[in-house]
Amino acid sequence: MGTHRNHRYVRAAVAVTAAAAAVLLATGCQSQGGRVCTLIGAESGVTVTWQPGDFPAGAHYRLCVDGTCQERRDAAFLNLDMPEVTGEKQVTVRLVVTDPAASHRTVYDRSAPFTLRRHAPNGEGCGPVVWSTGVRADPVRGLVSPV
Template sequence: MSATLARRSSVRRSPVHRYRSPARRSGTAVVASAAVLLAAGCRPSPGSVCTLIDSESGVTATWRPADFPAGSRFRFCADARCREREAPVPGDGTSAFLQVRLPEEDGPREVAVRFTVTDPADGGRVVHDRSARVALRAVTPNGEKCGPTAWQAGVRADPREGLVVRG
């Protein structure tokens, strides 16, 4: 072993202490205290932890494209707000959906919905037209003590059963 390497390995290293002025130490304490207070102020109640999952109010219709003529056009309305789409490529057991968004402040109430299917191969004739009323339910994805609260409902469109309200 060389003499230089022996000296380096035998030198005892002491911990490095950095000097911080009293002003800098108090500044760090103020920032840390502010962070703790902000975090505590964001909680709805002591001991509760909220996630940040978002949710929107609306009504959703689902269906199996294979249950309707190939190439159909689907229209779903809730409270006079409508969405449309063409049929996805049918597959085994696949499902499709349309969601109509509603104002966030809707609250618990009933909503009139309508689901229509037109067949472009048959000159745009309506081959399925069903209506129902659904009750909006509160959905709180982050827990009841945490926001947001969204109001949602859902139906499943079936050519034989009509619109089946999802529970």
């Protein structure tokens, strides 16, 4: 009898959890006007990625966009948020990679122009609307748009 009672508690707990999740999804995904929206967050800015092994282990990365910079060590990508951007804009992206194991020798220093374009990750009519671009740091071809 104790086992039967435990199964009832488990079923009741699952039912309550499922009902709570449905309420949260229904209330969290409605925009003005009754449109259903996802809840993906996003920021305006530039993201630069590269493949593992493209640069030395422990490398130091410096990403600059129109003179505003961010630095990180041993990363797989860099993102520079630009919350002040409210429209399409051309920016200059520069990535400098240095190797601390080789006296901080620069192993990559490339720059190129890119355009921040409008993105609505939750769908049209749902916020946020951001202005962003993705860039791939290729050791041979330089900074390129991802395919």
